[in-house]
Amino acid sequence: MTETATPAERLAVGAPHRELLEQVLDTWSMQVLEHLCEAPARFNDLRRAIPAVTAKSLTATLRRLERNGIVGRSVISTRPVAVEYAITPLGKTLREPVDALLAWTSAHLAEVEAARDRFDDA
Amino acid sequence: MTETATPAERLAVGAPHRELLEQVLDTWSMQVLEHLCEAPARFNDLRRAIPAVTAKSLTATLRRLERNGIVGRSVISTRPVAVEYAITPLGKTLREPVDALLAWTSAHLAEVEAARDRFDDA
């Protein structure tokens, strides 16, 4: 198929590309993703692994990721119920670009902080 | 130097890596970046190029990018004053990981939308 949209157009407010990025790059989603890439985890495992998240936000994050096909949710009918979240094959493809971002911050954070110091002096 | 932090640690709330990503991946910053990568531009050029942005938000975005060393700001003392914004060498290094993100959405948006349809049926 043909790719007609420019990068700027794909990033416009309301564009599907931009919306998808917002649902995948937010604070909690990225952390959930990193953890599930290591190993599947249950709801409260994730809560403990991500200290600052509230139950409400974690639920919303997991639902959104599940809806987008990034994570899978399986209910294990023990009593009490257990629920396991796992990364999907689609979710795994996200790791590469996200890690590229992390690599960028690692490579350039010092340079950014130097720029901040210069800016704050003036 | 040694890199000790895990990806999850770098993404934790309050971590410098995460803060930097937030200041660089937000709605307006990404669009400003894309436009300045094409060519330097003046304040009102950017306003026109990014229809949904308000003057207040654009100012805040440009200040933050300037502080982080991602864009440069030069005042041209004509009357009335002209101000030109341009991408810096550091800013240019951001393009690669950001484009990787865009490439990911292009490659997988259809698959995501299929997952959404499935989810919304249930």
Add this chain to the structure above:
DNA sequence: CGGCATCCTGGAGGATACTG
């Protein structure tokens, strides 16, 4: 254990008006 419903607050960001 893994949620959902309700209430509530802070702060991001829009609208508008003004200025060097």
Add this chain to the structure above:
DNA sequence: CAGTATCCTCCAGGATGCCG
């Protein structure tokens, strides 16, 4: 032209309590 100042609204997300 390129902002700044002020006001004001809105809603993401925290706190709390309840339930299958």
